Amino acid sequence: MIRNLITIFCLSFIIFTTDTFAKNAFSIEKYDKKDELKDNRLKHSLCKQTFKDFAKGLSNSNVSLITIYFESEVYLNLVGTEKGYYSNSHAELILNEFMNYFKVFSFKYKRSHRSDNYAYASGVYKYNKGSGTVELQVSISLKYNKNKWYINQININ
């Protein structure tokens, strides 16, 4: 009788510990993956938001929607301007001048790509010229730094 009780007890103990251990192990794994996925989703949505704001800024000739994603220096290659690195305040004025001169008709994205720390998109910017429109090719690259996406480069030509 006592032997049986001891056997049952040992078996129960073994089963219980194994089960607990297994459960814990599984939930750690699940936790890591879940967290990573959550971070990735957040990063992705931030990236999307940045692209959206950029598109909105271009479509509505609203520079402020774009400049919030500028770091201290940004690379600009706009038609009619020398390409290179500009300070954020200088870049803002140049972009403003660009939008005033090439009044937007429409802007649409064509292609995009995102990796861990970089994202790229290309599109077409149509502006009014006389009674018609002219197209310019746009490409923008983003860089992820300190939990925010920043605009690295803007090419419009």
Next chain:
Amino acid sequence: MLIAFLILIWILSIRLISDFIIKTSDDNWEEISTKQDADNLEFISGLIKSEINDVNNISEKITTDTSIITYLEETNFKKGFETILNYNFDDLYQTEIYNRNLELFTFSGRQLQPEYFLLQKALSGQKFTNLKNIGFYTYLIIYSPIKSENNIIGVSLAAKLIDIKFQLKNQFFPNFGITQTVNQQKKINIEIFNANPISGKIEYDSLKYFNYLNEDIYGIQGSLIGKVLFTKFDKEIYKQNINDYSGKVISILGVLLIVLLIWILIILLNKIKSDTAKILLFPTGLICLRYLLLYFKFPAATFHSNIFSPSYFASPFGFGLFTSIGELLITSLFFLILAIYSINIVYRNYRLKIYKDEHKIAISVTKIIFSTVLYFIFLYTYGLILEKIITDSNLNFFDRANMVPAFELFIVQFSILIVSFTFIILLTSSSLYIFQNSLRLVKAGFYKKYYPFIYLALFIIINHITELYFDDFKIDYLLRIIIIVSSSLLAIYISYKSIKIKEYKILNLKNLSFLILICVGVVPFIILSKVTSQETKYVELIAAKLAEDEDEKINFIITNELMNLSTNPRIEKDMIDKNLSTQLSFYLWAESKLNSENFSSALIILDTSKKVISDFNINDSKINTNKIVDFLKNNFFDKGYNVTVEEIIKKTESSDTSDSEFFDIDSMSFEETVTNENLTNQIDTSQYNPPVIIDKIAILQNPEEKFYVGIAPIEKLDLKETQFAQLIGYLVIAVHKESKNILFQSSAELFRNYSQDNLMEKLISKPVITEYSNDEIISSTNFDIAKSTVNSIEIFREYLKNSQSNSSWRIETINNEKYRTFYLFSGKSNEGTPLESDKIYSVSIKRDDLKIILFFYLKYMLFTLSIVVIIYLFIALFYLSKLNFLRRSFRTKIFISFFFVSVLPIILLAIYTRTFIIEKNEQDLKNQIVSDLNLLNESLKGINFSPSFVANQDSVATIKKEFLTRNVSQIDKNFNLFLRNRLISTTNEELYKSDLLDTRVDAEAVYNILLQKSDLLITNQDIGKFSYLVGYKPLRDTKNNIVGIISSQLVYRQNEINEELTETLTFIFGIYLIVIIALLIFVGFLTDKISDPILALKDVTEKISKGEKYKLLDVKRKDELGDLIHSFNRMTIDLERSKNELKKAERESAWRDIARRVAHEIKNPLTPMKLSIQFLAESFKSGDMKEFDENLNTTKKLISDEIDKLNRIATEFSNFAKLPKRNYEDLFPAEILKSVISLYLNHPDIKFIINIHNEEVKIKADKEELNRIFQNLIKNSIQAIIENGEITINAFVEDKYYIVEIIDNGIGMDEFTQKNLFEPNFSTKSSGMGLGLAITKKSLDDMKAEIKYNSVSGKGTKVTVRFIRL
């Protein structure tokens, strides 16, 4: 105010009119557009006609040149070339002459590749025009037969470049071409299409140009040569033009309004008496006017210039005041006006109150504190403005290639100079204001003597305190000290001078020069420190770019560009045309994003059998076309992969066709991202992977050669997405993964417009960039330096282990020079210990490089002083035009003489040195070319250039690189081999594939090398505005026969050459300039030293002649001048003594005279008195009482009269002798004169003409005395008049005097009278003592006035009195 109102109305009406015109244009649009289209057509036709005439003139010149005809007949090539080259045609013109066998006889310029049948046509006697596109160039060619005595002996081609396709316009041919001209002037697009020379057909895409107007182009002889298509005059553009035009007019009117407002402001300021109010009102008004000017957009709207666009500089600071370099310049000029005005007010205040005894301490202290705070605010603002100018601009402040800055940089540097000037003035005026108020605090002692220096020390202490508590004061501590000390010293100097010199003018040349010297001394260092502080940022950026994991980016770019370019309609058209296919790849490359990325990239077009039709790569040494094509063949096509058009057909059936080109960012899903990531992850850098195919694009990687290559099909566009879709070729793009063009810039430099950005320009010196892996150097821009930093890598790795950051700065000494190096680890630091295989990048820049600092300083100094010299020249010319040229002061004459003797030779020496250096530089370059050519020659010695070998060679399309070995194929040199005048091999095919250079050898080389048999030719050649040096040498076979020509071009090194030359010249001229400045200062000092004693002598002599008080001169010199001064002093003392003795003698004589006269006058009445009394006594004695009574009365009367006479004499004498007590005060002489005149105005016989001006002028005099003087003078005039009397009284200001003139038409005075006029008791009158004028003179002398008489006997007298006015 009325005018201002009118202008406002005018502005409003212009706006209304333009709106009205725009509205009514809808009704009249047909008429307007027809008229404008006709205008445009006329303009375009005019342009084309003038080009045709131009070319025709050249053609006529050649075909009628008898010497060419003669040489052509004789087949004298040498003379033929010589004649053509002597014409020295511009680069735009090309000429070719063919003999009767249609063999090329001579040429100049680029090859025209004429069609054979056209040459035959010309040979048959026809003269005609042809429009032709050769690569990117459009030529207008005139074919003309060459006749000799009515026999046709050849054909001449004269051509002019009239247009260039867009890619080449930017750097080499800016703003060139008919299309560009029309676009700029008429704002319409035009396209020129040439007629097919055989069929005469003109082909263009009518669908694309459906809304264009067209007009045929006819050549000479009326033949159709092409068509020009241009956009219709657009309504929106028309409206825009009207708005632009009205904007221009409004902006000009706005300026008029502002000028009026400035005028009103000035009037207002003149009326306000309070200086504080003035100082507040003027800046406020000026700033408002500045914003008003911005509102009217003047001059930006009036002059559409680049300087008013934000491209070069723009800062939001100032709310619009600094939105372009043009606005910066205007704002800085406004600030300057403000500063000059404020210092004038402060200084005037300072002078007026300097001796006033105001003792309001509390107010003074408040003002001092306020001014001190303002002083530091000015200092801070100055630094802030300079910082904004540097950081928010895109200009290269360290342009080492040009001595003269580019126009935009010139404007900015000039603005910086004005801003610096302004703020130094503001600081100086603040200091003066502080000195003025501090004078009232303490009256005497140490403080009173040294108070400016006490304040200087106080400023330095406050500066130190701000340094401790305020992190960023925008200007470095040491520079602030220099500014504070120099501005305070200037203020001290001004205050000292204003005490010493009564009429001291603050804005004089000397003070101006001091201000400029301060600017020259300080500003370059401030700019340098600002630029240097940015370096840190940019160095980190460079390193970050290098370390960037760019696989993703490369893939994206390749995919993107393949998708964009593969549907370019030009490919289909140009692929099949041999003339156009060579440049096609370059055209596509230049149009794509590839040209703006820092990668080495290549673009290749293959036909369906995978043969290369056209290719272009920016860095052939990294990605070779053959390697790319071979790689594709072996790893893609041969492995069974392909990209075809069929795939898209399958997709078309199922997918939604509407707007599928565009991508909605919202639909970018997480899963898709994961998929993309998976795709990227497949591209493993360590081993070959199968290609990734997305849509119709495939991307492969070559890990050994480290490049990515993408391929896409080219299909017939009109059959696209149909069942008949047809493949016609492949588009291939390759990007070298690890070749960062930051490191190797040579070939990319030339294509600056296409590839490189401004990152390197942000650094003062060239960085040394190195890439390490496994602690070994993989690549570096300077291996010598890089080797010294290898040890630092270990230290950096240690640092990485213990730090979160993956980068670090380090200062190290390399080759005895200090460097700052930024190290960046390209892996992820939070993933544990960095592996040795991970890459480390380092960017090193020189620290405190004296040579660079000196170069920059000298360059800026040269710039500033050139501007200053020009301004001084204008000022000098202005003053010279006012003054008599010969009447310059002694001091000026000495200065000019010394200047010419000492400075002019230096200037001449500098000019000679410059010429010498330039020539030496050119000689060095020539020597270098010669040695390069010799080296090239040596390397070609093994090749047998037999005639059959030569005949087998093809054009540049199939370059055989192996002719030029690696020994000579260095990146920054271009070597070429020409056989039979054609390019056979080159080390830099991109120069030819981009159509920058012609594949035919230059005419000058043919003439000199082949015909003149010269061994060497070195000459300058041009690609548009870009000039470079090229050397030619003959290539000989084993029998020493010339078989070809080799050339070496410094086309890639030209920038570097310019930089070296600029640096050398800057140093030389800078040093000369410093010597000249030192000489000028020395010459000025010497001039003063020599002229001072002479001028002092002059001053004292003047004073003596005027009878004023003077001091004896101090004698410190022991030379001839010292002796002269000694003698002068002695002479002065003797003169004084003699003068005193003379005075005494004169006084004694005068007194004797007076005594005699008085005695005589006293005696006169005594005699009759005595006689009368005697007579009276006798009559009393006679007893006749009646007689006695009569005599008594007579005697009484006589005695009484005589006593009166005696009394009068005594009174006059007393008046003359006595010294009345005077009360000098500030009087209005005009007032007193008027009151005296009023006493005599009613004189019956005399007419008074009164012209009294400047009644507000004051003089210092005694009122009674002045009254007496005027009375005396007017009375004398009245007494001089006999009949028909007229007295004119004038009173006016002249210089610093108040002049009173009394002119009468009386009897006048002779010379003797005029000479003795002021002698006491000299009189022409019968009565009186003759003391009136003597008294008048004495009174005037005492008040330092002058009196002068001009008289003509019988005609009248003019007396002039000059009072010194207050």
